[in-house]
Amino acid sequence: MTEEGADESVIRRDRFSGGPARSFLSSLAADERIFEADLAVDRAHVVMLAEQGIVDADTAGEILTALDAIEVDGHSSLPAGEDVHEAIETAVIEQVGADGGKMHTARSRNDEVATCIRYRLREDVLRALEATLALRASLLEVAEAHAETIMPGYTHLQPAQPTTVAHWACSYESAVRRDTERLLEAYGRINRSPLGGAAFAGTPFSIDRERTAQLLGFEGVVENSMDAASSRDFLLETTGALSTLATTLSGLAEDLVIFANRGFVALSDDYSSTSSIMPQKVNPDTLELVRAVAGDAAAGVQGLSTTLKGLPRAYNRDLQRATPHAWETVDAVSEATRVTAGAVATATWDEEALAAEAGAGFSTATGVADALAAGGLPFRTAHELVASAAENGADYAALEAAAEDVLGEPLEAHVDPAAVKSALDPAESVASRDSQGGPAPSAVADQLESATAALAADEESVEALEASLEGARETLREEVNGYA
Numbered sequence: 001m002t003e004e005g006a007d008e009s010v011i012r013r014d015r016f017s018g019g020p021a022r023s024f025l026s027s028l029a030a031d032e033r034i035f036e037a038d039l040a041v042d043r044a045h046v047v048m049l050a051e052q053g054i055v056d057a058d059t060a061g062e063i064l065t066a067l068d069a070i071e072v073d074g075h076s077s078l079p080a081g082e083d084v085h086e087a088i089e090t091a092v093i094e095q096v097g098a099d100g101g102k103m104h105t106a107r108s109r110n111d112e113v114a115t116c117i118r119y120r121l122r123e124d125v126l127r128a129l130e131a132t133l134a135l136r137a138s139l140l141e142v143a144e145a146h147a148e149t150i151m152p153g154y155t156h157l158q159p160a161q162p163t164t165v166a167h168w169a170c171s172y173e174s175a176v177r178r179d180t181e182r183l184l185e186a187y188g189r190i191n192r193s194p195l196g197g198a199a200f201a202g203t204p205f206s207i208d209r210e211r212t213a214q215l216l217g218f219e220g221v222v223e224n225s226m227d228a229a230s231s232r233d234f235l236l237e238t239t240g241a242l243s244t245l246a247t248t249l250s251g252l253a254e255d256l257v258i259f260a261n262r263g264f265v266a267l268s269d270d271y272s273s274t275s276s277i278m279p280q281k282v283n284p285d286t287l288e289l290v291r292a293v294a295g296d297a298a299a300g301v302q303g304l305s306t307t308l309k310g311l312p313r314a315y316n317r318d319l320q321r322a323t324p325h326a327w328e329t330v331d332a333v334s335e336a337t338r339v340t341a342g343a344v345a346t347a348t349w350d351e352e353a354l355a356a357e358a359g360a361g362f363s364t365a366t367g368v369a370d371a372l373a374a375g376g377l378p379f380r381t382a383h384e385l386v387a388s389a390a391e392n393g394a395d396y397a398a399l400e401a402a403a404e405d406v407l408g409e410p411l412e413a414h415v416d417p418a419a420v421k422s423a424l425d426p427a428e429s430v431a432s433r434d435s436q437g438g439p440a441p442s443a444v445a446d447q448l449e450s451a452t453a454a455l456a457a458d459e460e461s462v463e464a465l466e467a468s469l470e471g472a473r474e475t476l477r478e479e480v481n482g483y484a
Helices: 003-015 030-051 057-073 084-096 098-104 109-145 165-190 209-215 225-230 233-261 285-308 319-346 351-358 365-374 379-390 396-406 417-424 426-432 441-481
Strands: 150-155 158-164
Touching: 030 057, 030 084, 030 098, 030 109, 030 209, 030 441, 057 084, 057 098, 084 098, 084 109, 109 165, 109 225, 109 233, 109 319, 109 441, 150 165, 150 351, 150 426, 158 165, 158 365, 158 426, 165 233, 165 441, 209 441, 233 285, 233 319, 285 319, 351 426, 365 379, 365 417, 365 426, 379 396, 396 417, 417 426
Parallel strands: none
Antiparallel strands: 150 158
């Protein structure tokens, strides 16, 4: 290079080494979250380069030793840089010399960061999954303890039909089970390695992408190199699944807040607070915050989808602003799920208060109409008769008077009085609803059996995923020790 050319090179470097936009461009502080992930990705890549003969074993050993030292020193000791990837590479070069730059052979920060995000997100999703499993276990414990605890059921917040605490708890367990399924399915699509896609157009070096995927515990690779470097649909899917979970939590939290207001349930002091001025208050503050997390999660989905909308292939710097939406959502929803699990597990149900309110508002009216229909009346006629009786009182005498008005003959002409009187009793009304998925204790027993089996299966799945990642970490460490 001529002296003039050398001067031009210095000028170009200076152009991109400072200025007021440097701090705006830098993600180094935010990248602390993926510091450990980046080190793992660096190690796997260097091991693969050595195995492929792209970097000699001695140089690989020096780089890997430097990475170990950088890990010990921690993120806070990294030199200034545009991001954690650049800072780590700079720290390696400071220790090893120019050969340290060989660690970046056959890759780009584009595929590197995509891999780091997936690597870290797997762990975060596993923590979220563990929280859903704990919540499901808490709900099933409540259901088992309260299979025969009668409670009022509502639609539009109006007394509707009597049910049981177990039936209520199982309804939420079913919803959280689907939330678990969605996160497990999202995990499967997260768990693919983009490493080796380079900037977006692949590399001329004879790399082994399957090998780095194996060393990092991924199930395979994102095959197309452009897709590998640029796609963030896995973030959107995961954030969407978390938002759905948060919506489930918000409904559960709202129910408990209302039940606490009506004296049906008492929350543990660990999940309540008091007023700064009113000493008698026991406020369901934790559940109110759980309820609010649904808004945070929805904002995460909106922020992420808006950032990703209309981005051209391949890498765009907008993606730097996309990932924090996912981190914030997974943290908030995971914590809210754990708190909800604890609140459910430690709450105390007032069985007497629940039973006393179970029949309020003539909540057994539907059961009475069903009994009349079973006796041969068209259901719509039975519905009219019971509605007429409801205007004058929810008892047998009111039904008899309504029968004379609506049918022009005694109620006994169409139905056994004992069947009607049984239907008027909330406990008997619940016991009669033994169809699949119903609130009768026998139907709830079946639900508990299937829910317990599903929980055990999902626990096994999560444990297997965690064991797979731990096995990959051990394998990578063994391979690194062979060089470092």
